[in-house]
Amino acid sequence: MKDDSAFAPFRHATFRELWLGTTVSNTGSLIQGVAAAWTMTAISTADHVALVQTASFLPVALLALPAGALADIHDRRKVQMAALTLSLVGAALMTLVSLLGMITPWVLLGFCFLVGCGGALAAPARGASVAEQVPKQLVPQAVGLNNISYNLARSVGPAVGGLIVAAVGATAAFAANVFSYIPMLVSLQRWKRPAEVSRLPPEGLLRSISIGVRYVAHMQPVRRTIGRSFTVCLMGAALLSLMPLIARDLLGGTARSYGLLLGCFGIGAVSGIFVLHPLRARLGNENTVRLCCLVQALCLAVLSLSRSTALDIAVLLPAGMAWMVLTTTLGVAVQLSVPRWVAGRAIAMSSAATSLGVAVGAWLWGLMAKETGVAEVLLWAAAGMALSPLMGMFLRVAEGTASPEPDDRPMADPEVRLGIGGSSGPVSIELQYRVPQRSAEDFYGLMREIQLSRTRNGAYDWSLSRNIADPELWSERFTCPTWDDYLRLRGRRTLEDSRLQQRALQMHVGLEPIKVQRWLDRPSASLQWREERADSSGAMGQPM
Template identity: 40%
Template sequence: MSVKDAKVSERKNSPLSPFRHRIFLAVWVASLASNFGGLIQSVGAAWLMTSIGASADYVALVQASTTLPIMLFSLAAGAIADNFDRRKLMLAAQLFLLVVSIALTACTYFGLVTPWLLLAFTFLVGCGTAFNGPAWQSLVGEMVPRSELPAAIALNSMGFNIARSVGPAIGGMIVATIGAFAAFATNAFSYLGLIFVLARWRPVTPPRVLPPETLGAAMAAGLRYVAMSPKIGVVLLRGAIFGLAAIAIQALMPLVARDLISGGPFTYGLLLGSFGLGAVGGAFLSTRLRQALSLEALVRVSFVSFAVCAAIAGMSTTPFLTIPAMSIGGASWVLALSSFNATVQLSSPRWVVGRALALYQMATFGGMAFGSWIWGASAERFGTADALLISAIVLVAGAALGLRFPLPELKTVNLDPLNRWKEPSVAVDIRPHSGPVVITIEYVIREEDLVEFLSIMAERKRIRRRDGARHWTLLRDLENVNIWVERYHTPTWLEYIRHNQRITHADAVVGERLRALHQGPELPKVRRMLERPTGWIATHHIPPAREMADPLTDPVRSS
């Protein structure tokens, strides 16, 4: 390789390579400003709840009310993001957040805020975040090539944590000098830049060949895909446990500042700032650490390091110990969550990535919402220090869980659509909603290939069911034992088309291995049939037949 080629390769592999794409850079900068505002508002909300004399469980519920909507609405938001314009969805979410922030500013300025009203506003902020998250994260794949996706995810995490390292300290100063309403007003202004960038961006998107799925069907498809994807399932489990235990630090941080180290809003801001600064350091170190450690080892280290942070915060009575501990926690936080996020994105094709990310968010933020309530109640009953020590024990147990449920290694597989399948010509005047459709595929398999065939068919079953097939079965001919028939249903002809258009290059490997084992004179024989009840002919008009292409000469290479 020449020196010039080496430099080009280095630029492509650089952690900053996504910044070469102007729209990603513009949205990243605007999101950075919005993140500053959001963190400043978080400081204002948490300290306002503390200052109006609310109990410890109310203080912790500020965090819970922000994360609970993400658990409740993310799947619907992901389904909408996968079926409609992601940019418009993100723009609508930002406008909603702007209106909510303005209303919160006004209510705080005029002294109308009560604990329950503040929780209502933070819940609405969480709703906007729930609909913004899947759209924004899945939009990254439209801004940068898939090969640069991990770097783009790390940059997004770094941007948020740059804001975290400075924003809370600024928020603490604003609250201490002007008041909480000024923090909320600052956040309202911070949305304007991102709204402007999104309104001007006109991405080139491929035309949609098929109509969008209904919301219920799209949500069910997302649930089915994740349920039939073991790699993603492990991420959801580990993410939920990490969110449940690790949120104790953020939920109880105002009480740590006020009660354990006898500080005020500025001290609280410093703790949050130290947490964010550690997260920035973790983002910069993530690439090097992933080269030195396996993904599972990195996540276990993150669990244990966060447990150390929680234990020190619970036992320390001086900011000189608590502040460095928060830096350790911040680094562990970003290493764990960015690893989870990258694994989900690299394990999901574009047609379902929004829903997969939404389910990941639901699991992780659901753990955070439940954990915020648990740690708040624990702090109320046992004290803040004991609640943090209990969370540290849970984090260590979460690291040990990796022995039973390890994370898969990050591998970039080709999940782009295969685009080889063409809708076949049929003899019946079939309509998109005609169904159910029954598909059979006949294979001729030698006895010596049977073990390999059945092993491949187990993977075929998972892929079929994951992509929408129902009632999958494998049949063996009782007269000719070399003949095997794969059989499955789809509810309608339209769903049969969707099922085949979801086949990726990675999935096609399974079909190629099956065709290599098939010993027939031609390709495996495919039959497509429309299921009808026995009384259907008497009550329905039989549609006319028309000439049908021979399925054996059909250029389709995958059924």
């Protein structure tokens, strides 16, 4: 197996065991999904059938940000174990209620939502921990294989689910999902994840969420990619959410037919691993996404016209391949554009956009199908997917090829002579530069880049001033909510951030280094008061 092959991550035991556990868990979830969707067709109408997809995906949209923050500030192994235990409990309760004959449309949707909450809380921790299980050069392949895990389960789970529902009933399918969580929990228990030691206390949940949102908001390629994920998933949700109705209304089939269609879609998705990396390498992320959208549009159009099971099977194979390559490319683009400290939150926001698109799309397409019919809705969805490549003009997918490297070089500790604690603040930082007037325009452009760097990493109220009496003197100023937040900001810098600061250092002239001053903005609560002093302790390295 080549080191850069699509399957190279399997050479690493931890990744391999967790991948197998995830695959079993995903299979159980899809068995439950088939049982829930088919049960809904028997007890309610088309809009409720589509809401099964909404109930399953909506938790990701609602819980993504807290889940991402938990993944970044707590042990990712323990977060996954707690979340999967919640899903197991929800699945067990669903089985019990079904066994007692108490299933109603809203009860079924409620339990689907509860099980989905556990999966939503686990997903960012699982995605962010990939970089801890394989070398960094194998992260794209590992992300692709994790997507394949779901789609491999999709190729088996729905067919098995359909057989179980047809032969034994939905209750047995719900019970199968309960047991599917056990291998993953055992694999997580066996993972000896090294403990991370930090000099700083864990960041608060709300503060962590805020910082994650700010990072994405000030990182244009990531922001655009997440926006694109939402829109294409809104259009693409029609196929998966209406597949039970395709099987029942257009093909006149049974639960077994629905499982067969989902299985063929999953087989196509699994085969996508063989074209994912060649396509990304040759076309780039943006063109790969455009191609997949066009393939999806063509498949939706054919499905709307087809009344043949054989033709639908043939069409669902490329549809599954295109969907897998599309969603994986968008996910990889986000993950390879952010540093590790915010990876969980970025992955969470990407997952939220994807799941919100699917949830809202499933609801809208279900309402339309109830009014106009399944075939007509599929045609509308095909038209939307065909036009979606035009969004590349303003929501272009990021072309990241490697995650930003952290700058692990030690920085000099800031000089502190005032009695302050980690929660003291706000803290304002001022850096004074002396730049020749002939370089003023270049320096201003550089500082705009540094502004984005500072705000992504947690700074507020960034400003740049120029001295009226001495035009060569510039002052950069920004604020952190507390002293601990300022120390975290210093530790979040990447090599690119350091290169920007180094360029600013090179533009500074004069015999004195860049002057750095740190101010406690509300000093009344400090234990001791001493005159604030200019501090240049970090001037020889990174003066911050």
